[in-house]
Amino acid sequence: xxxxxxxxxxxxxxxxxxxxxxxxxxxxxxxxxxxxxxxxxxxxxxxxxxxxxxxxxxxxxxxxxxxxxxxxxxxxxxxxxxxxxxxxxxxxxxxxxxxxxxxxxxxxxxxxxxxxxxxxxxxxxxxxxxxxxxxxxxxxxxxxxxxxxxxxxxxxxxxxxxxxxxxxxxxxxxxxxxxxxxxxxxxxxxxxxxxxxxxxxxxxxxxxxxxxxxxxxxxxxxxxxxxxxxxxxxxxxxxxxxxxxxxxxxxxxxxxxxxxxx
Amino acid sequence: xxxxxxxxxxxxxxxxxxxxxxxxxxxxxxxxxxxxxxxxxxxxxxxxxxxxxxxxxxxxxxxxxxxxxxxxxxxxxxxxxxxxxxxxxxxxxxxxxxxxxxxxxxxxxxxxxxxxxxxxxxxxxxxxxxxxxxxxxxxxxxxxxxxxxxxxxxxxxxxxxxxxxxxxxxxxxxxxxxxxxxxxxxxxxxxxxxxxxxxxxxxxxxxxxxxxxxxxxxxxxxxxxxxxxxxxxxxxxxxxxxxxxxxxxxxxxxxx
Numbered sequence: 001x002x003x004x005x006x007x008x009x010x011x012x013x014x015x016x017x018x019x020x021x022x023x024x025x026x027x028x029x030x031x032x033x034x035x036x037x038x039x040x041x042x043x044x045x046x047x048x049x050x051x052x053x054x055x056x057x058x059x060x061x062x063x064x065x066x067x068x069x070x071x072x073x074x075x076x077x078x079x080x081x082x083x084x085x086x087x088x089x090x091x092x093x094x095x096x097x098x099x100x101x102x103x104x105x106x107x108x109x110x111x112x113x114x115x116x117x118x119x120x121x122x123x124x125x126x127x128x129x130x131x132x133x134x135x136x137x138x139x140x141x142x143x144x145x146x147x148x149x150x151x152x153x154x155x156x157x158x159x160x161x162x163x164x165x166x167x168x169x170x171x172x173x174x175x176x177x178x179x180x181x182x183x184x185x186x187x188x189x190x191x192x193x194x195x196x197x198x199x200x201x202x203x204x205x206x207x208x209x210x211x212x213x214x215x216x217x218x219x220x221x222x223x224x225x226x227x228x229x230x231x232x233x234x235x236x237x238x239x240x241x242x243x244x245x246x247x248x249x250x251x252x253x254x255x256x257x258x259x260x261x262x
Numbered sequence: 263x264x265x266x267x268x269x270x271x272x273x274x275x276x277x278x279x280x281x282x283x284x285x286x287x288x289x290x291x292x293x294x295x296x297x298x299x300x301x302x303x304x305x306x307x308x309x310x311x312x313x314x315x316x317x318x319x320x321x322x323x324x325x326x327x328x329x330x331x332x333x334x335x336x337x338x339x340x341x342x343x344x345x346x347x348x349x350x351x352x353x354x355x356x357x358x359x360x361x362x363x364x365x366x367x368x369x370x371x372x373x374x375x376x377x378x379x380x381x382x383x384x385x386x387x388x389x390x391x392x393x394x395x396x397x398x399x400x401x402x403x404x405x406x407x408x409x410x411x412x413x414x415x416x417x418x419x420x421x422x423x424x425x426x427x428x429x430x431x432x433x434x435x436x437x438x439x440x441x442x443x444x445x446x447x448x449x450x451x452x453x454x455x456x457x458x459x460x461x462x463x464x465x466x467x468x469x470x471x472x473x474x475x476x477x478x479x480x481x482x483x484x485x486x487x488x489x490x491x492x493x494x495x496x497x498x499x500x501x502x503x504x505x506x507x508x509x510x511x512x513x514x515x516x517x518x
């Protein structure tokens with residue numbers, strides 16, 4: 001184990017029982033993720049990416065194997081998750097939503113509002129600080145969700161296709177904004193997506209998972225310099241090479257998951 | 263016809279139609295087409311209304327009923343909300359309690375009034391308890407449904423952010439179920455009025471229900487109508503109060 005590893009996953013397996021039959025969702029997952037790394041996971045639908053993230057988030061338990069999240073500060077929460085679907089509390093204002101984790105950790109109101117306001121400013125929603133979610137668009141709600149996770153100041157961030165439900169224009173804007181926030185604090189991040197472009201634009205490494213059961217198929221390093229300007233990155237020849245490399249690896253798995261090859 | 267004139271016509275119609283019914287009633291009674299001793303008429307009711315109000319008798323009876331409804335409402339809704347939330351959040355509590363609720367809910371609350379009178383006597387407690395039990399069922403059932411209807415994602419978020427049991431209740435279950443809790447409270451308010459009148463008719467020395475029964479005994483139809491009108495006004499005021507409180511505590515709900 002290297003000292004700078006932030007997340008270590010050892011021989012992780014997850015088996016479900018459905019209709020008296022054993023279904024293997026994750027098989028023999030081994031990864032170590034460096035501190036401050038932006039780690040993307042792509043894979044065909046149903047390959048267990050979300051299950052893997054939910055295990056890391058403590059929302060599900062592994063059948064066997066080990067997950068370790070290194071902690072430098074015992075007062076800091078180990079992880080905060082940004083969910084795929086709308087998960088901003090409708091009964092809290094933008095400010096209260098972003099400060100939610102800090103409130104549960106009993107941070108005094110003055111300090112937590114200051115921290116939350118800072119992140120709200122970063123996502124450009126200062127004008128909507130006291131608005132309720134029903135007054136916000138889908139993209140704005142997802143920004144709040146991202147800010148809520150960052151404001152909680154966890155050891156690692158877990159993002160489960162946070163921009164998956166957004167339209168393309170909004171998605172591109174939010175990707176750039178996420179990079180901007182992430183570059184200011186370099187939190188270890190695991191980011192699930194089904195978009196190769198998104199994984200390439202954001203990640204330091206991209207892990208490709210096999211179709212059901214989910215195994216690690218390959219890991220591709222994204223050697224694009226940071227800070228990244230996404231519109232420029234997409235123009236680079238190297239971007240296309242990486243895109244091809246990932247797609248070649250992934251294509252086969254998508255076919256399997258669609259039942260064309262077994 | 264443009265929209266503006268249309269809405270003006272509708273407004274006039276909604277005022278005109280009840281007025282003409284009252285006028286028709288008055289006319290039929292004056293012409294003795296209907297028996298004025300039995301159905302009275304608007305002018306006679308008004309003539310009884312004013313002195314009853316001036317003497318303070320009407321306010322006294324209303325106030326007695328309002329207090330009973332208020333305390334019964336509190337005594338029924340608070341345990342209803344607490345138990346409903348526990349049932350919604352915990353499958354253990356739910357499986358232990360739900361069968362009892364389901365089995366006793368269909369019993370008309372009026373049917374157990376004699377039992378309540380035996381248990382609590384003729385005093386205030388029996389009236390308050392009658393109201394409370396009616397409110398309780400509607401609130402507990404709606405609260406549980408409200409908690410169970412909360413999208414599971416919010417529980418995941420709370421768990422992910424390290425929520426304690428108390429946090430689950432206060433930051434997810436209660437606010438998330440609040441719209442349904444209010445639906446229960448509003449139904450409970452209707453039930454409370456039914457029950458208080460019934461309770462006051464059978465064993466009371468004051469209150470609007472008692473006033474109706476006394477009018478029956480004395481064959482004072484006008485006073486009976488005054489009591490009925492008072493009930494309608496009280497019900498209207500109660501529902502306005504609940505609406506105002508609902509808007510105040512649910513700023514995040516969209517109202518059209």
